Amino acid sequence: MAKTHVTMTINGQEVEALVEPRTLLIHFLREQMLLTGPHIGCETSHCGACTVDMNDMSVKSCTVFAVQANGANITTIEGMAAADGTLSALQEGFRMMHGLQCGYCTPGMITRAHRLLIENPDPSEDEIRMGIAGNICRCTGYQNIVKAIQYAAAKINGVPFHEAAE
Amino acid sequence: MIPGRFDYYRPSSAQEAVALLAKLGEDARPLAGGHSLIPVMKTRLAAPEHLIDLGGIADLRGVKVEGDTVVIGAMTTQHDLLTSKVIAEHLPIIPETSALIADPQIRYLGTLGGNVANGDPGNDMPALMMCLDATFTVLGAGGERTIKAREFYLGTYYTALETGEIVTSIRIKAMSKATGYAYEKLKRKVGDYATAAAAVVLSVSGGKCTSAAIGLTNVAETPLLAEDAAAALVGSSLDKVAIDKAVAAAEAITNPAHDARGTPQYRTKMAGVMLRRAIARAMTRAHG
Numbered sequence A: 001m002a003k004t005h006v007t008m009t010i011n012g013q014e015v016e017a018l019v020e021p022r023t024l025l026i027h028f029l030r031e032q033m034l035l036t037g038p039h040i041g042c043e044t045s046h047c048g049a050c051t052v053d054m055n056d057m058s059v060k061s062c063t064v065f066a067v068q069a070n071g072a073n074i075t076t077i078e079g080m081a082a083a084d085g086t087l088s089a090l091q092e093g094f095r096m097m098h099g100l101q102c103g104y105c106t107p108g109m110i111t112r113a114h115r116l117l118i119e120n121p122d123p124s125e126d127e128i129r130m131g132i133a134g135n136i137c138r139c140t141g142y143q144n145i146v147k148a149i150q151y152a153a154a155k156i157n158g159v160p161f162h163e164a165a166e
Numbered sequence B: 001m002i003p004g005r006f007d008y009y010r011p012s013s014a015q016e017a018v019a020l021l022a023k024l025g026e027d028a029r030p031l032a033g034g035h036s037l038i039p040v041m042k043t044r045l046a047a048p049e050h051l052i053d054l055g056g057i058a059d060l061r062g063v064k065v066e067g068d069t070v071v072i073g074a075m076t077t078q079h080d081l082l083t084s085k086v087i088a089e090h091l092p093i094i095p096e097t098s099a100l101i102a103d104p105q106i107r108y109l110g111t112l113g114g115n116v117a118n119g120d121p122g123n124d125m126p127a128l129m130m131c132l133d134a135t136f137t138v139l140g141a142g143g144e145r146t147i148k149a150r151e152f153y154l155g156t157y158y159t160a161l162e163t164g165e166i167v168t169s170i171r172i173k174a175m176s177k178a179t180g181y182a183y184e185k186l187k188r189k190v191g192d193y194a195t196a197a198a199a200v201v202l203s204v205s206g207g208k209c210t211s212a213a214i215g216l217t218n219v220a221e222t223p224l225l226a227e228d229a230a231a232a233l234v235g236s237s238l239d240k241v242a243i244d245k246a247v248a249a250a251e252a253i254t255n256p257a258h259d260a261r262g263t264p265q266y267r268t269k270m271a272g273v274m275l276r277r278a279i280a281r282a283m284t285r286a287h288g
Helices: A026-031 A091-095 A108-117 A125-131 A143-157 B014-027 B035-043 B078-083 B083-089 B091-096 B106-107 B112-117 B127-133 B227-233 B242-253 B264-285
Strands: A004-010 A012-017 A051-054 A057-059 A073-075 B007-008 B028-031 B050-053 B063-066 B071-072 B137-138 B141-147 B153-155 B164-172 B180-186 B197-206 B208-217
Touching: A012 A026, A026 A051, A051 A108, A051 B112, A057 B106, A091 A108, A091 A143, A108 A125, A108 A143, A108 B106, A125 A143, B014 B028, B014 B050, B014 B164, B028 B035, B063 B083, B071 B083, B078 B091, B078 B106, B078 B112, B083 B091, B091 B127, B091 B180, B091 B197, B112 B127, B112 B164, B127 B197, B127 B208, B153 B180, B180 B264, B197 B264, B208 B227, B208 B242, B208 B264, B227 B242, B242 B264
Parallel strands: A004 A073, B007 B050, B028 B050
Antiparallel strands: A004 A012, A051 A057, A051 A073, B063 B071, B071 B164, B137 B141, B137 B164, B180 B197, B197 B208
């Protein structure tokens, strides 16, 4: 089976590779690009652990072929922190608000929330919950994930973060 | 889960895509958003030898107005429909429905054309397209033709599309500002198909219902146009008697599968409940 030549920009770096058409983007990222931040959870496009940003869209990379991403601009969790290691507002929020327990869903959560906050910089709690409805967390019950995203939104908007009373 | 091997094509025009489909025959499948096809390829329930990706055809994506008709390119995504000002103004029942489909990530890629052409009775857009009396423009190697949504659905995964044809656009008459509308969907969780769902559009004048159309999702082998139910509303003042009659007429035409979403009896009753809620909400939106 002939392989297809693809080029894409991943976390700001141009890469090129040969892929089989049937190679899923998640397998390409993890096994050929050695970016193991995006996780394989359900493999059936339900859980969102494999979420990456592709051409300004949050996508489940288990349900996209790498050849479909030819020419695309892709950001994974590895591209979120600054080059000097400074955490992004969302990464800091997840850390400060205890937005993770086992951490398996976290790369997908942060990558999805990254696009959500670009499209809607000041979301309500409902909008956050609907915005991350494609990402499943089996540890936290989502309370602290929502707080982490609220923390990040406040930081990005330069306003003080007030934790809502429970 | 890794799909079987296939050859990949990314044509840049619809003509090129249908020429490829004609040349490659039954072993070729068009790929739209991929969120129905890729999962079944991963489980090897589908193993096309050739995949024709329609994602590179710019002409198939976008929304425009032609006179009193809104024309939606088949590769327009659910996310596009949720964010389009033209759709919000002229066909607000569409984003109300799109918001209930799958989840944010899937809505970025899932397309209107894929949703209507797949023939899956669980998809939400087909019943809505029947309710809105949409017309699908389809293209094959032999040329272009149009098919009414109301004549498109023949069985589960079985539509009026011939092998090698693709849907290129969907034409829908703009709704009047006075039209009441609602899409009500019962589902177990985000991302699930409907246990039952109902689309309603209706017009009111002088306290009487002057026109109505009703579509039902996932309660039969195909989406349903509930014509008797709609007829029970027209001419009435949308009082309890008329609505009870419409709900009974809708329940009478369902034939849902017994699955994890419930028994046929339960899903039929839920179709009635969704219809009742949709009528109530449409009434609050109708002017006239």
